[in-house]
Structure formats: C-alpha cells, structure tokens
Amino acid sequence: MSENRTKEQSTNRSLEHRLSEKSGQLLNQKVKRRSFLKGAVAAGAAAVAPMGTASAFSFESFFQKHYREMTPEDKKKVFARIQRELKKEYEIEVSISDPAPISGVKFVYALNLSKCNGSRKCVTACQQENNLPADMAYITVLEMPRGTMNVEKGNRYYKGESVPKEGNYYLPVQCNHCENSPCTKVCPIEATWKEKDGIVVVDYDWCIGCRYCMAACPYEARHFNFKKPKLDASTINTSQSYLSNRVRSKGVMEKCTFCLQRTREGSYPACLEACPTGARKFGNIYDPESEVSQILKQKSVFVLKEEINTVPQFFYYFD
Amino acid sequence: MISGKWLISLQCWFLLSVLPVALYGKVVLQKREMGLENFPCSECHDTLSDGAIETPIEGNHEELALKHMKRINQCTVCHSDSNSDQLKLLNGTTISFDQSHLVCIQCHGEKGSDWRRGIHGKQVGSWKDDKIRLLCSDCHNAHDPKFKQFVADPPPVRPGKHH
Amino acid sequence: MARYIRFWLNMFKESFSGSKTYYLWVGVLTALLLPGIYSYYLQLSQGLVVTNMVDQVSWGAYIANFTFLVGVAAAAVLLVVPAYIYHRDDVKEIVLLGEILAFCAMLMCLLFIAVDLGRPDRFWHIIPFIGRLNFPQSILAWDVIVLNGYLLLNMHIPGYLLYKLYRGEQPTRRYYMPFVIISIFWAVSIHTVTAFLYSGLGGRPFWNTSLMAPRFLISAFAAGPALLIIIFYLINRFHPYFRVKESVSKLLITIASVTMPINLFLLGSEVFKEFYTNSSHVASAQYLFLGLHGHSTLVPYIWTAIAFNIISTIIFVTPVLRSKTSWLLGGCLLSILGIWTEKGMGLIIPGFIPSPLGDVVEYTPSIHEFFICLAIWAFGALSYTVISKVAISIVSGRLKE
Numbered sequence: 001m002s003e004n005r006t007k008e009q010s011t012n013r014s015l016e017h018r019l020s021e022k023s024g025q026l027l028n029q030k031v032k033r034r035s036f037l038k039g040a041v042a043a044g045a046a047a048v049a050p051m052g053t054a055s056a057f058s059f060e061s062f063f064q065k066h067y068r069e070m071t072p073e074d075k076k077k078v079f080a081r082i083q084r085e086l087k088k089e090y091e092i093e094v095s096i097s098d099p100a101p102i103s104g105v106k107f108v109y110a111l112n113l114s115k116c117n118g119s120r121k122c123v124t125a126c127q128q129e130n131n132l133p134a135d136m137a138y139i140t141v142l143e144m145p146r147g148t149m150n151v152e153k154g155n156r157y158y159k160g161e162s163v164p165k166e167g168n169y170y171l172p173v174q175c176n177h178c179e180n181s182p183c184t185k186v187c188p189i190e191a192t193w194k195e196k197d198g199i200v201v202v203d204y205d206w207c208i209g210c211r212y213c214m215a216a217c218p219y220e221a222r223h224f225n226f227k228k229p230k231l232d233a234s235t236i237n238t239s240q241s242y243l244s245n246r247v248r249s250k251g252v253m254e255k256c257t258f259c260l261q262r263t264r265e266g267s268y269p270a271c272l273e274a275c276p277t278g279a280r281k282f283g284n285i286y287d288p289e290s291e292v293s294q295i296l297k298q299k300s301v302f303v304l305k306e307e308i309n310t311v312p313q314f315f316y317y318f319d
Numbered sequence: 320m321i322s323g324k325w326l327i328s329l330q331c332w333f334l335l336s337v338l339p340v341a342l343y344g345k346v347v348l349q350k351r352e353m354g355l356e357n358f359p360c361s362e363c364h365d366t367l368s369d370g371a372i373e374t375p376i377e378g379n380h381e382e383l384a385l386k387h388m389k390r391i392n393q394c395t396v397c398h399s400d401s402n403s404d405q406l407k408l409l410n411g412t413t414i415s416f417d418q419s420h421l422v423c424i425q426c427h428g429e430k431g432s433d434w435r436r437g438i439h440g441k442q443v444g445s446w447k448d449d450k451i452r453l454l455c456s457d458c459h460n461a462h463d464p465k466f467k468q469f470v471a472d473p474p475p476v477r478p479g480k481h482h
Numbered sequence: 483m484a485r486y487i488r489f490w491l492n493m494f495k496e497s498f499s500g501s502k503t504y505y506l507w508v509g510v511l512t513a514l515l516l517p518g519i520y521s522y523y524l525q526l527s528q529g530l531v532v533t534n535m536v537d538q539v540s541w542g543a544y545i546a547n548f549t550f551l552v553g554v555a556a557a558a559v560l561l562v563v564p565a566y567i568y569h570r571d572d573v574k575e576i577v578l579l580g581e582i583l584a585f586c587a588m589l590m591c592l593l594f595i596a597v598d599l600g601r602p603d604r605f606w607h608i609i610p611f612i613g614r615l616n617f618p619q620s621i622l623a624w625d626v627i628v629l630n631g632y633l634l635l636n637m638h639i640p641g642y643l644l645y646k647l648y649r650g651e652q653p654t655r656r657y658y659m660p661f662v663i664i665s666i667f668w669a670v671s672i673h674t675v676t677a678f679l680y681s682g683l684g685g686r687p688f689w690n691t692s693l694m695a696p697r698f699l700i701s702a703f704a705a706g707p708a709l710l711i712i713i714f715y716l717i718n719r720f721h722p723y724f725r726v727k728e729s730v731s732k733l734l735i736t737i738a739s740v741t742m743p744i745n746l747f748l749l750g751s752e753v754f755k756e757f758y759t760n761s762s763h764v765a766s767a768q769y770l771f772l773g774l775h776g777h778s779t780l781v782p783y784i785w786t787a788i789a790f791n792i793i794s795t796i797i798f799v800t801p802v803l804r805s806k807t808s809w810l811l812g813g814c815l816l817s818i819l820g821i822w823t824e825k826g827m828g829l830i831i832p833g834f835i836p837s838p839l840g841d842v843v844e845y846t847p848s849i850h851e852f853f854i855c856l857a858i859w860a861f862g863a864l865s866y867t868v869i870s871k872v873a874i875s876i877v878s879g880r881l882k883e
Contacts, residue, residue, distance in 0.1 A: 062603065066614050105447070120472035135476055140839055150762055152840030160471020173839055182685060188622035189607045190614045206614070208607055209530075209600015212622050214540040218685025218838045224540060224600065227531035250529040251600025266445040276469065278441035278458065290446065291437035298438060305838075308684040319433070478536040478843050 066190065067203040067243065078205075079242065086247060090233040097241045099264035101197035107258050108198070108285040108292040109269075109314045110301065111172060115279035118143060118163040118170030125274030126174075129259060130245040131237055133229040138256040139271060140220060142171040151304060174271070175200060175221035175256035176304065176312030183213035183222060192253070198313050199258050201243040207252040214253065218305050219312075225250045258282070285313075346437070346450045349457055351416040355404065364403035369395040386463040397422050397461070423455040485883070489648055496881050497868045503720055504871070511864040518857020521850035522597060530600055532850045538843035539834040541598070543851045546826035547858070548594035550705070551587045552676045553698060553825070555632060557706015558584035559669035560737055561730075566662045572727040578640045578877060579717075579726075580710065582869050584669070585636040590862040591629060597854055621678050628672045635665040644876050649883050673698045680833065688766035689833045691755075697748045698825065704741040705821040707734035708794070708814035715811060717870075724874045735810065739798040742817060746795055749788070749824070769842070770832040777835070779844045784828050790820030 060081060065074060079096040086094050123139045130138065142154025146167055154171060164170060177200050184192050184200060191207040194200050214222045228250040240246040241261035248254050259269040263282070267273075272280040283290030292315075295301065301315040363379070371392045374385045385392060399405040405413040406422050414421055424431030433439035437450070441458060444451040455461070500508075525532045535542045561580030565573040596602055607613035608626050617623040639658050646653040674695045680686070681694035711734050714726040756767035768774050773781050797803045797813030804810050836842050847855070875881035 066607075069614075102447075117466065117469055118471055119469040120474075124472045137475055140475070142839060150840075151838070152762060152765065152836055154840050156839065156841060157474045157477055158471070159474060160469070162468035163471045164468065182683065186620050186622060186683075188616050188620045188626060190616045191607070206604070206607060207601065208604045210595075210598065210622065211540040211600070212620075212679075214537070215833070216683050216685060220537070220837055220839045220841075223537055225529065226533075226535070227529040249601075250531075253600075263446070266447045268443060268446055273443055275441070276458075277466065278439070278453075281438070283446045287447075289437075291442065294436040295438050298433070298436065305685070310684070319438075478538060 064205050066206050094238040094240050101195050105284045106198045110281040110292050110295045111316050112279040113316050114318045115277040116170045117277055121274040121276055122271035125270040129270035131247055136223050139172050139174045143168050144171050173219055176219050176314040179311035182216040186212045186216040199260050202253055204248050204252045209251040218308055222253050222255045224253055346452050349453045360403035367394045367398050367400045369400055384463045420455045493872045496872045496875050511860045514860035515857045517853040521853040534848040538837040538841050539845040541830055542845055543847040543855050544594045544598040546830045547855055548591050550822050550826045551591045552673050553702030555584045555587035556669045556673040556702045559666050572729045576726050578873050579870050581636050581640045586862050586866040588633040590858050593858045621682055624675045628675050632668050632672050635661055648876050673702055685838055686833045687763035700741050700745045701821045701825050704738050704745050705818050707738040708817045710734055711814045735804055742795040742798050765836050766832040769835045775842055777842050777844050783823055787820040787823035790816040
C-alpha cells in the first residue's frame with residue numbers, strides 16, 4: 001500500500017517536474033532578457049546618482065509624494081533610492097519597474113474548483129515571486145468539506161501528505177480585486193486604490209498602517225507587516241516593481257497585485273504558472289477570445305460573498 | 320519522400336489555421352515530438368502487435384501501467400501499428416505525437432472543446448501575446464490519465480503569541 | 483502677547499503648587515508613564531509585532547480603549563447643555579471641568595490612534611490639504627476631522643473662558659457661544675462617526691448593525707456621567723477648598739438612571755437578533771457570549787461586564803441605594819468597568835472572530851500593549867488633574883492677573 005503510494009507520488013513528482021520545467025523554460029527566457037535590460041538601466045541610474053545622497057535620504061523619503069502625484073523625475077529619484085537601500089541592506093542589484101495599466105485591458109481571474117487539488121503550489125510560487133517572507137502568503141487555500149460554500153467552514157491549516165483528501169474540495173482565496181472594493185473606500189489617505197486595469201494596489205511608501213482596510217476586507221486579502229519582513233538575500237526576486245513586489249518595510253499593508261510586474265508585461269501571474277492542474281485562468285476580459293472571457297461565457301461562475309456586493313473580479317466555477 | 324520535419328510543419332500549419340486565433344496573439348501548441356528525438360520508438364519497435372497486453376510489461380516498459388480504461392488494453396488502440404513513431408486515430412489515420420490531443424478528443428469531446436477554448440488544461444506564455452497551450456499528455460499520463468494525489472506545500476503557521 | 487505668555491507661565495507655576503496628596507498622585511501617574519514609554523520605544527523599533535495583534539485580529543486593546551474614550555469625550559455634552567442652554571448655575575460652575583474632560587479624553591483617543599499606527603512617522607499624510615485625506619469616502623477621514631475638531635472646540639471654549647476669568651474680564655458671548663452650540667452637535671457626531679467606522683463594514687457582520695451608533699451614544703451617556711460623578715467626588719474629597727454642588731451629581735445620576743437601562747435594552751436587542759435568527763453570522767456573538775469551537779477567552783469578561791451593568795443599573799434606579807454615597811460610587815465604578823469591557827474589547831475583538839475566512843485566532847493584549855495603554859490612561863489622568871487644578875484656581879479667583 002505504502003509502496004504503491006510512493007510510486008504514485010514519484011510519478012506525480014515527475015509530472016510536476018515536467019510541468020514546471022516546461023513553463024520554467026519559457027519563463028526564464030523572458031525574465032532574463034527583461035532583468036538584463038533593467039539591470040543595465042539601474043546601473044546607469046546608480047552611476048548618475050550623486051555620492052553622499054544616502055545621508056539625505058531619510059529626509060527625502062519622509063517627504064516622498066504619493067505615487068500618483070509623482071512626476072517621472074520624482075519616480076526616477078525614488079526608484080534609485082529604493083535600489084540604493086536594497087543594495088546597502090541585501091547587497092543585491094534590483095530593477096524597479098513601473099509598468100502602467102495597458103489600455104483596453106481589464107484583468108479577471110477564474111479558478112476551477114473541480115480541478116484545484118489543494119497542493120499550495122500557487123502559494124509558494126507567489127511567495128517567491130513577490131518577495132514574501134515565509135510567514136506571509138497572499139493566497140489562503142481553504143480545505144472545504146463537500147456540501148458547503150460557507151468559507152467559515154474551511155480549514156487553512158490542513159497538512160498535505162496527499163491532497164486532495166476524500167470528501168473535500170479546495171478553495172484558494174486571494175485578493176478579489178473588487179469593483180466595489182471596501183478596502184480602497186475606507187483607506188483614510190488613498191494609500192490604496194484601484195487601477196484602470198482593475199488591479200488594487202498599495203503605495204507602500206504612503207501607507208500609515210492603520211489597518212482599516214484589513215478590517216474592511218471580507219476575503220482576508222490584506223496582510224500587514226507587523227515586523228520587518230525576513231528575507232533571504234539569495235532568493236530575493238530582483239525584478240521588482242514599485243506598486244507590487246518590491247521589498248516592503250515594517251508597518252505597512254500589502255496584498256496580491258495579480259503580479260502586475262509580470263502581467264502588465266504580458267506574462268501570466270506566478271500562481272497560474274505554478275498551478276499543476278490548470279485550475280487557474282487569467283486574462284483580459286475585454287478580449288473575447290481570452291480564457292477568462294470564454295469561461296464567463298461557457299461556465300456558471302460565482303464569486304465569494306456576493307451578498308456584500310463587493311463585485312469581485314475573481315470568479316470560481318465547478319465543471 | 321517528404322521528410323518528417325516537413326510533415327510536422329505542414330501539420331502545425333494546418334492545425335493553426337483551424338484553431339481560433341486570439342486577437343491579441345496566437346495560440347501555439349506545446350510540441351511533444353522533440354522529446355522523442357533521441358530515443359525514437361522505432362529504435363526498438365519496427366511495428367507494434369495488436370494483441371491485448373498485460374501490465375506491468377516486462378523489460379524496458381516496467382513503469383508503464385495501462386490504466387486508461389478497461390477495454391483499452393492494447394498498444395495499437397492509440398499507437399500506429401505500422402510506424403511506431405506515430406500515433407493512430409480510430410479511423411486508421413496516423414498522426415504525429417505533436418497532435419496527440421487528436422487521439423484523446425476522439426472520446427473526450429467535451430473536454431476537447433473546453434481545451435480548445437483555453438478553459439480546460441493549462442496555457443503558459445503570455446496572456447496577450449503568444450500563448451503556449453499544453454497538450455493533454457503534458458499533464459495526464461496517457462496510459463494512466465487520472466490525476467494522482469499530490470504532496471501539498473506547507474500550511475501557514477497558526478498565529479500564536481509572537482513571543 | 484507678553485500678557486498671554488505670562489498667563490501660561492502663571493498656569494504652569496500653579497500646576498506645580500499643591501498638597502502632598504497632589505504631588506503623590508501626580509508622581510504616581512508620571513511613574514506609570516515610564517514602562518509605557520519603554521514599551522512604545524520597543525514597538526517603534528521592532529514594529530507592532532510586540533503587540534499580540536495578528537492578521538486575523540488586526541485591532542486590539544488600543545482601538546478598544548479609543549472607542550470607549552470617544553464616548554467619555556462625547557459625554558461632556560451632558561454638562562454643556564444644562565449649563566449653557568438651560569442656564570443651571572450649579573452646572574455652570576463646573577462645566578469647564580466637563581469640557582476639560584472632553585479635551586483630555588480626546589487627547590487620549592488621538593494617542594491611542596497614534597500608537598496603533600504602523601507608520602506614525604507618516605502622520606502628515608492624514609492632514610487635510612497637505613496629505614491626501616480620502617474625504618468624504620473614508621469614515622476614518624471623517625473621524626480625523628471630527629475628533630480633531632472636537633479637540634479644538636474643547637481647547638478653545640474653556641481656554642477662552644479661563645483667559646477671560648484670569649484677566650477679570652467679562653467673556654464676549656459671540657466668541658464662545660457659537661462654538662458651544664457647535665460642540666453640542668459635534669459631541670454627538672464624534673461618537674456617531676466612530677460607530678460608523680465599524681458598522682459600515684459589510685464584511686464584519688458582528689459590527690454591521692444599525693444599532694451601533696445608538697448603542698455607542700447611550701453607553702457614553704451612561705459611563706460618562708458615572709465617570710463625572712466619581713471625578714466630582716474626588717475633587718470634593720481632595721481639593722482644599724473647591725466644592726462641586728451635590729445637585730450636579732443628582733442631575734448626572736438621573737441621566738445615568740435613564741441611559742443605563744436603555745443600554746441594557748439595546749444590548750438585549752442585539753443578543754436577541756443574533757441568537758434567535760441563528761444565521762451563520764451568529765458565530766461572533768457565540769464567541770463572545772458562549773465561546774466558539776472551544777475558544778472562550780472573552781466569555782467570563784463579557785458576563786462579568788453584563789453583571790456589572792445590571793447591578794449598577796439597579797443601584798442607579800433605586801432611590802434608597804443611589805442616595806448612599808458608597809453605593810452610588812460603587813455603582814458608578816461598576817458601570818464604567820462594565821461599559822468599558824462591553825464596548826471596548828467586547829465589541830472590537832469579536833468583530834475579528836471568526837475571521838472572514840473562518841479562522842478562530844484569539845487575542846489578549848501583550849504586556850507591551852498593557853503598559854502602553856496604562857501609560858495613555860495615566861497621561862490622560864495626569865493632564866486632567868493638572869489642567870482642572872489650574873482651571874479651578876482661576877475659576878475660584880485664586881489665580882488671576
């Protein structure tokens with residue numbers, strides 16, 4: 001029996017391996033080219049920056065403007081400061097990108113609950129991509145007993161010797177990027193807002209850490225840095241963007257950004273690429289041929305906690 | 320004789336013209352045949368016999384379990400009997416491994432149409448430019464297609480007192 | 483200008499003169515600040531990780547105390563209305579003490595908010611026009627305005643009147659009366675807006691009740707008078723010459739004897755709705771009153787609080803009991819403790835339990851949260867003691883130009 005299982009698991013692992021290798025190859029090509037370019041730009045910026053600005057930077061960051069009030073010039077300075085700080089602290093060269101929403105694009109996510117097997121591969125991939133410490137995750141996978149849709153009956157702490165477990169289905173929850181987002185509504189200082197492509201972002205340098213958005217979010221999508229995030233310099237993803245996966249400071253809020261550092265460049269989110277079952281679908285809802293458009297047309301989709309009228313852009317379905 | 324490569328590219332062209340092409344980019348099917356380049360089946364098998372087989376198969380295919388369904392118990396249901404480097408449809412047409420999905424959708428039509436819409440299965444690459452659509456057998460073991468159980472990544476730490 | 487500076491210097495000097503008891507009291511309060519300052523230093527350097535707040539329970543003792551104190555501040559209106567509108571002379575004599583209480587409570591509220599912030603260094607982001615106040619969308623932006631507005635109102639009114647008294651001049655009505663009128667409505671607004679902070683959240687069914695604002699106001703008008711009665715008792719007991727007339731306490735106890743029963747009634751209405759409906763949203767109430775999935779930290783506290791509220795209500799409405807000073811003071815103390823528990827931790831924490839995705843994570847304040855809270859309370863008591871002492875000296879004519 002146990003022999004049988006290890007055998008199954010080994011074939012399984014080879015499947016995972018195959019899958020990750022495939023998507024990995026494609027990914028690496030892209031990322032390498034991108035980060036090389038960014039790296040070159042960063043190096044250039046660092047060379048131009050005058051010496052001795054390090055002593056002035058606390059003043060500089062104290063009076064840093066809100067992201068949406070920054071001029072391209074301001075941004076350049078701010079991004080250079082972030083690069084300097086990371087270089088000093090972790091001894092890494094990072095690129096700070098600032099991809100804008102693409103016009104005519106609105107992002108939607110769809111997740112097939114019949115396929116999700118609760119392997120949490122998305123969770124891990126997300127942590128790596130978005131520079132999350134081990135004790136924080138944007139995705140909460142709930143092990144749900146069959147026969148209920150009440151998320152309060154879910155268990156997020158299930159151990160996964162072998163998933164899916166009999167009699168359960170798995171419900172991954174992350175930021176729903178609501179149309180009618182309570183988190184952005186309650187923020188007293190507009191430190192979080194909804195972008196044109198539907199992504200809800202946080203300006204980590206503007207947030208005062210009052211945690212009102214956290215209280216307002218019905219999906220536990222927001223995560224607070226109660227302490228300085230503990231990161232391993234060797235595993236930091238150096239391809240970073242200002243509004244998403246750059247390294248956060250203590251005392252600020254953060255959340256899933258649909259990997260905007262990737263998706264606004266055309267890639268899929270990291271969670272989707274890591275999913276071993278193809279349960280995760282992402283795309284532009286204005287493109288009638290996109291996977292998500294097709295799913296919304298073909299499947300009976302639903303959203304979580306529809307009764308609160310948050311109008312999520314994250315859809316679930318069974319098939 | 321038309322070379323194998325020619326044939327493949329011809330088939331790819333044919334497939335692409337049939338598949339719906341997205342406004343924002345095209346869908347490319349994941350290639351399977353490359354994996355066979357170094358060890359083509361024809362190295363050992365000239366032909367395949369069409370008798371029922373018992374698993375596990377002794378010799379080089381010990382790992383191979385034929386658990387697709389009860390009545391699929393011979394290699395030649397899907398593999399070409401005359402050219403072991405090719406697959407075969409039920410009507411006898413031989414096709415390349417790059418089109419293995421055509422074998423699958425003979426029975427799994429509904430899944431096939433979901434797959435063609437990008438709903439079933441996995442697509443990687445770019446959501447707006449070229450999408451790479453994985454074939455059925457990229458995720459499912461064609462001989463034993465049911466998804467196996469996984470070892471899940473570690474659960475979140477239950478918050479306790481920080482100290 | 484020089485006169486005004488001298489006014490402040492004189493007040494400052496006055497605050498340092500006093501009996502041994504006064505020095506002892508001020509000394510104890512100052513000593514209580516120290517552990518809190520150290521804890522806050524730790525919190526500043528390590529982050530809010532020194533508290534027991536986590537993602538699931540993201541607000542705790544700070545916000546609970548804040549909520550209670552907004553009520554205390556609002557309760558000052560119970561002295562303002564009889565003094566300025568109904569011209570009750572006995573109340574007029576001490577109305578400044580009520581306004582100073584509102585001012586000190588407001589200071590404490592703002593401190594509780596400040597210590598709850600993850601990035602207090604970015605406070606300027608909430609300053610209207612300079613920062614980016616999300617007004618009128620965010621109820622917290624409203625709260626920033628009403629709380630600071632109330633602070634300013636209660637700084638101006640007693641400040642102006644005291645300055646005039648100090649100089650022996652008749653205060654000009656139009657320089658303070660309009661603000662008095664505004665402050666009456668403003669008092670109601672601060673507690674209403676604070677209630678709306680919670681009740682406006684659709685994702686927290688325990689808070690998402692229209693009874694929240696009425697409950698907040700009623701409980702404030704119950705605990706507020708109780709606190710004032712105790713304060714006036716202490717002044718009469720320890721102040722060398724100043725005496726608050728007994729009729730003031732009578733008025734306050736009359737108010738509390740009406741608001742306490744209403745508070746219990748509103749609580750009962752909530753409990754009925756939760757448990758009779760018995761929908762899945764009952765979970766938070768279940769956690770608070772009965773315990774949920776074996777987690778029951780708050781259960782003994784809430785039942786003790788309810789017992790306190792019932793006992794104090796009985797004392798307040800029974801003439802024989804409330805006329806005895808010891809019973810009255812006991813009743814006041816019980817009602818303060820009861821309401822503090824009920825609308826502090828008893829309201830904030832269950833809102834987070836279970837979490838929106840069904841996790842049950844319990845919360846009790848950490849030692850650092852305890853010391854920080856204690857220090858803020860001590861700071862409030864300290865500033866109230868000092869300011870009211872100086873105010874009494876001016877009002878009674880001992881401190882003048």
